[in-house]
Amino acid sequence: MLRLAYTLLWCLxxxxxxxxxxxxxxxxxxxxxxxxxxxGRYHDTGDFTAAWWIxxxxxxxxxxxxxxxxxxxxxDPDARVLLTQMTPTGRRTAQALYARCGERVRIAYLPYDxxxxxxxxxxxxxxxxxxxxxxxxxxxxxxxxxxxxxxxALVNARMSERSARRYARLGGFARQTFSELAGVAxxxxxxxxxxxxxxxxxxxxxxxxxxxxxVPEESRVIRDxxxxxxxxRPVVLAASTREGEEMSLVTAFLAAAxxxxxxxxxxxxxxxxxxxxxxxxxxxxPSQRRSAPEPVAPATRVLLGDSMGEMFAYYALADVSIIGGxxxxxxxxxxxxxxxxxxxxxxGPHTFNFAEISAHAxxxxxxxxxxxxxDAVAKALALIDDDAHRQRMGAAGLAFCAAHRGAxxxxxxxxxxxxxxxx
Numbered sequence: 001m002l003r004l005a006y007t008l009l010w011c012l013x014x015x016x017x018x019x020x021x022x023x024x025x026x027x028x029x030x031x032x033x034x035x036x037x038x039x040g041r042y043h044d045t046g047d048f049t050a051a052w053w054i055x056x057x058x059x060x061x062x063x064x065x066x067x068x069x070x071x072x073x074x075x076d077p078d079a080r081v082l083l084t085q086m087t088p089t090g091r092r093t094a095q096a097l098y099a100r101c102g103e104r105v106r107i108a109y110l111p112y113d114x115x116x117x118x119x120x121x122x123x124x125x126x127x128x129x130x131x132x133x134x135x136x137x138x139x140x141x142x143x144x145x146x147x148x149x150x151x152x153a154l155v156n157a158r159m160s161e162r163s164a165r166r167y168a169r170l171g172g173f174a175r176q177t178f179s180e181l182a183g184v185a186x187x188x189x190x191x192x193x194x195x196x197x198x199x200x201x202x203x204x205x206x207x208x209x210x211x212x213x214x215v216p217e218e219s220r221v222i223r224d225x226x227x228x229x230x231x232x233r234p235v236v237l238a239a240s241t242r243e244g245e246e247m248s249l250v251t252a253f254l255a256a257a258x259x260x261x262x263x264x265x266x267x268x269x270x271x272x273x274x275x276x277x278x279x280x281x282x283x284x285x286p287s288q289r290r291s292a293p294e295p296v297a298p299a300t301r302v303l304l305g306d307s308m309g310e311m312f313a314y315y316a317l318a319d320v321s322i323i324g325g326x327x328x329x330x331x332x333x334x335x336x337x338x339x340x341x342x343x344x345x346x347x348g349p350h351t352f353n354f355a356e357i358s359a360h361a362x363x364x365x366x367x368x369x370x371x372x373x374x375d376a377v378a379k380a381l382a383l384i385d386d387d388a389h390r391q392r393m394g395a396a397g398l399a400f401c402a403a404h405r406g407a408x409x410x411x412x413x414x415x416x417x418x419x420x421x422x423x
Contacts, residue, residue, distance in 0.1 A: 002173035006139060010114050017112065027271045030088025037109035040120035051082040052415075053127035055110055058090040059308075060334060061133040064156055066097055067212040067408040068131070073104060082125055084110040089270055089308065096309050110141075118144035129182075129419050131155045135163070139177040151182035151418040155411050156209050158187055159194040160331065160352045167198050175199035182418050185411045188356040204414055207407035208357060210336045215312050219341075222313035230296045230303070230317075233262045234384045236377070237318035237343075239311065240268040240333040242325050246276050248373035249322060250285065250302060256377050261384065262296065266305030266314055268324055268333065273306040280304065316341045319390065320380040323347045327373055332358065339366050339397030344383055344390055346376045366397035 018035075025032035036042070052072050056062040062085060072079050083098070083105060085091045091107060098105040111117035118141040130145060130152040132138070137154070145152040167174040178195065184203035186192035192203040236257070238249045246265055253263045267276050273289075280287040280302055287302040288294075290310075296303055305314055315321055315338045323345055326332040331353030338345040345367045351358040361367040370376035383390045 002170060003139065003143070003176075006173070007115060010112060010140075014112065024271065027274070028088055030091065033088070034091075034109055038111055040111040040117045040124065042108060042124055051080045051106070051125060051127050053082040053084070053125065053130040054133065055084045055131065055136055056090060056094070056133045057085060057136050058087040059093045061136070062090045062093045062097070063213065064208075064210050064334075065131075065133050067209045067214075068155070068411060069098070069105065071408050071412055073101065080104050080106070082106045082108065082127060084108050086110060093309060110138075113138045113140045115140045115144060119148070122148050122150060129153070129415060131415070134158050137167075137177065139173070142177055142180050146180040146182075152180075153183040153185065153415060153418060154181050154195070154200070155185040155206070155414075156187060156407070157184050157191055157195060157203070158353060159191045159198070160355070161194070162331075162352060164194040164198060183414050185407075185414050187407075190356055204410075206410040206414065207404055208336070209407045209411060210334055211401050211404040212406070212408045213336070213340065215316075215340055219310070219312035219316060222310055223316040226290070226313065226317050229294075230262060231298075233260050233296075235262050235264055235318045236380045236384070237314055237321040238263060238265045238324060239314065239318075239321050239338070240324040241265060242268050242328060242330050243272065245324055245327045245373070246279065248327060249377065250280070252374040252377040254285070254301060256374075257301075257381055259301075261381070262303060263301060264290075264303045264305055264314060264318065266311065266324075270306070270308055273304065277304055277306070311337055312341060315343045318343050320383045321345045322370075322376045322380060325353075326350045327376070335361055335367060336401060339401050342394035342398045344368070344393035344397070346370050346379050348372070348376065361397070361400055364396050364400040366393055366400045368393075 021031045054065050056065045069081050072081055083094050094107045111121050122144060127150060130150060132154050134156050135158050142152055178199035179201060181200055184195050184200045185206035186195060186203045187208045189205050192205050195203045267273060277289060285302055286300050287304060288296055288300050289304045289306050291306050321338045321343050323335050324333050326348030329350045332347060332351035335345045335347060347358055347367055347369055349371060362369055368379050370379050
């Protein structure tokens with residue numbers, strides 16, 4: 001009955017979902033493109049009947065999936081990967097990452113979670129095995145794959161206490177959904193325990209594949225270009241900020257930072273670039289946009305990072321990074337990119353989506369915890385004045401990443417067992 005109710009809710013929500021695509025398409029035209037794919041209609045697909053399929057909903061998951069995709073392509077010259085998203089920014093990220101892969105990587109939208117659409121998708125691509133990245137639990141899709149005999153695994157899986165409580169309220173419906181997953185590769189022991197409690201069968205702790213992401217060489221070139229534009233000014237990065245966080249961080253920075261210091265603000269979602277730029281202009285805060293070609297003026301206090309695919313460059317540019325998503329109760333964002341380039345990071349009180357990784361990074365000495373935006377700015381400025389402490393934190397971040405690599409191979413081992421069992 002709950003599955004039927006869930007499906008009926010999806011049917012009722014479809015007009016609103018389409019209206020939302022149209023509305024968001026006013027700012028981001030990509031939402032109005034490839035609409036047929038959201039209903040399981042695909043064109044120019046080529047032959048993907050033996051594809052590995054990975055669903056990575058948006059930018060973060062798409063980047064997290066990169067080590068798995070590259071490993072699959074590298075170990076088998078005939079391997080082909082189907083990569084699905086739900087957002088145009090995720091799709092563009094995938095297109096940029098795999099532009100040189102040609103027909104070996106097919107990029108498409110996953111249809112809405114209705115049974116007939118899930119079945120249409122599976123019949124069309126006939127994937128050998130599917131992977132859902134991190135938190136993408138789609139009950140009807142999982143059920144359709146289970147009935148079709150297509151192994152579908154949840155990989156690089158996260159499950160916060162908050163999300164686990166929400167799923168637990170669904171009772172048997174949730175237990176059936178999680179039990180129909182062919183396998184689970186969890187980031188941490190806590191994630192594995194929560195998923196098992198929800199009905200997942202034998203989740204394995206694989207670690208986070210984000211530790212295995214390599215720093216693109218072009219990021220260093222971009223970093224050098226930005227440094228030429230900025231000069232020798234100290235840089236504090238506010239990375240992957242969410243709505244409401246820019247105001248508190250910018251306000252705290254302007255109140256405490258010396259005039260020579262520069263705050264680089266990179267909103268998590270590109271559709272908010274203009275919104276943040278408008279907020280800065282309305283308050284007459286001296287600011288510039290990264291997309292503008294001119295040098296950063298000495299009077300500029302805030303540089304708006306309005307570009308896609310350059311987070312490694314921003315982290316490499318910064319002396320200290322403040323991680324967004326953790327200053328509102330949103331669960332935080334990935335801090336491993338900062339660690340991977342040796343940049344000290346500061347997180348806020350709300351990191352429940354990355355609780356264990358954040359705790360381990362703090363214990364390792366790569367990350368500091370701050371109570372609020374003012375405390376974060378104060379800690380960042382103190383680090384800028386303390387070269388030795390900053391360098392120790394940077395080295396700790398590099399060592400932290402090095403010590404936790406290997407999740408990609410452990411994940412592939414799990415997938416190989418599933419494909420072997422299915423054939």
